[in-house]
Amino acid sequence: MYFNIAERLLNTTLSDNHKIVSDYAAEVQDQLNKQASISLKTQIPSLNQDRIDGLTNRISSEVSFKEIQWILGEPIINFTQNIINDFVNENADFQYKTGLKPKITRTLIGKACKWCQGLAGSYSYPDVPKDVYRRHERCRCMVDYIPGDGKRQNVWSKAWKSEEENGKIEARKQIGSNIFSNSTPAPFARAVEVAKSGLDKDIAWRVTAYEPEHYVGSKLHVSPGGSTVAISTTGDIISVCRADNDNVRGTDLLKLAVENGGTKLDSYAGNHLFYTKNGFEPISWCKWDDEYAPEGWNGKPENIIFYKYTGNSKAELKPDDFYKRISASSDYDEAEKIRNEAIGGKS
Incomplete structure (x- = not known):
């Protein structure tokens, strides 16, 4: 595929994707901050242009589109997931700098792989593994973001819950x-x-x-x-x-x-x-x-x-x-x- 075609296709599509996901995440974050009595402005992460450029270069490296069409599947899904990961990371960092003491806890679900086992645990921000927010295909690990005021937010479900609440009752609700x-x-x-x-x-x-x-x-x-x-x-x-x-x-x-x-x-x-x-x-x-x-x-x-x-x-x-x-x-x-x-x- 010609580079200019790939560039126009991916830049426009993934930029729009970033805006849609970020706008939605910001709206959710604003509501959750309000519920948790946190009067802080929601932070919007910048577009990961390097990643778009990498996808563009990879697609344009093949003469036949059939040889590279798989990139428009799982890699695009992964790109979208990382928008949320970047969003959580940036807001955790911002709240840490304002005096809150956020923690990131990653909990294993099911028979986790060795990679996930190596990431499981509770970490005081900013001393967290760089991959703690990431998850591979079919991964069911749970990651909680705890600002430090007695509330916690699930990284992926965006659901706040009190640290003292009984986990089973909350899950059933x-x-x-x-x-x-x-x-x-x-x-x-x-x-x-x-x-x-x-x-x-x-x-x-x-x-x-x-x-x-x-x-x-x-x-x-x-x-x-x-x-x-x-x-x-x-x-x-x-x-x-x-x-x-x-x-x-x-x-x-x-x-x-x-x-x-x-x-x-x-x-x-x-x-x-x-x-x-x-x-x-x-x-x-x-x-x-x-x-x-x-x-x-x-x-x-x-x-x-x-x-x-x-x-x-x-x-x-x-x-x-x-x-x-x-x-x-x-x-x-x-x-x-x-x-x-x-x-x-x-x-």
């Missing part, structure tokens, strides 16, 4: 206040994989992580801590996975799903106690079939039980008690049909 459908198929599929990777291998296989196309049309939710839950177009609750170290409980995810239209689900028998205690009544079941064993299966067969939500938490707490009362269906499809007919015939 936050998940309940979010718009439920806050993700799209591809990011949600990645979030499920990340959350699942933090589970013990003996239970992780019970979580089904579908390909993105399976989630098209579904309501998809990812909590601030990386936990996932989705509701299909037919009301099935799927991909329920609490991320390791998330303050949100599995019970919170189910409650949120029910409040947003979830009416039924099916799961392996190892999850039976969890679902019955959360108001899901077992209706039908089918026997385990090695042919359909999921990836990572621990080798111990578990039947599949189909539930409908009734709010009744006094159903059989042991799968064997349920099996004695209800005969097994011939296969998965029949068990699903029986359950669906029990809630009005919805497929």
Whole structure:
């Protein structure tokens, strides 16, 4: 690609991108400063022209655009993320110079990589690692910015919270206040994989992580801590996975799903106690079939039980008690049909 074409394309697009993101971040920062009783002017970081020039030079170095079109994907996303990183860094520096004592805390989520492990910890500004604000693809680490007045701000969610508040209570309030459908198929599929990777291998296989196309049309939710839950177009609750170290409980995810239209689900028998205690009544079941064993299966067969939500938490707490009362269906499809007919015939 010719240099002048690449320069016009990237300079205009990324400059506009910087302005849009910075304006939005400034508006949020102004509101948060007001809530935290901080009477300081929000700082706007300058455009990182060197980075734009680097992208321009890289694109113009190839004769064929097809050889370099990947740069318009993840590198552009990373450029946008760094606008926020620069914004946080500049405002932390400014508030430090005005007498506040900000701290930056990076907390690991799930099975973090060695790079993230090396960045985890609490730091008194300005003595922070240069990469503390950064995160790689699929990274779920949490970074909190604490100005030093008893309030803290999450670097990525921009949510203030008192240091003394109980983390679990705050997380449950936050998940309940979010718009439920806050993700799209591809990011949600990645979030499920990340959350699942933090589970013990003996239970992780019970979580089904579908390909993105399976989630098209579904309501998809990812909590601030990386936990996932989705509701299909037919009301099935799927991909329920609490991320390791998330303050949100599995019970919170189910409650949120029910409040947003979830009416039924099916799961392996190892999850039976969890679902019955959360108001899901077992209706039908089918026997385990090695042919359909999921990836990572621990080798111990578990039947599949189909539930409908009734709010009744006094159903059989042991799968064997349920099996004695209800005969097994011939296969998965029949068990699903029986359950669906029990809630009005919805497929």
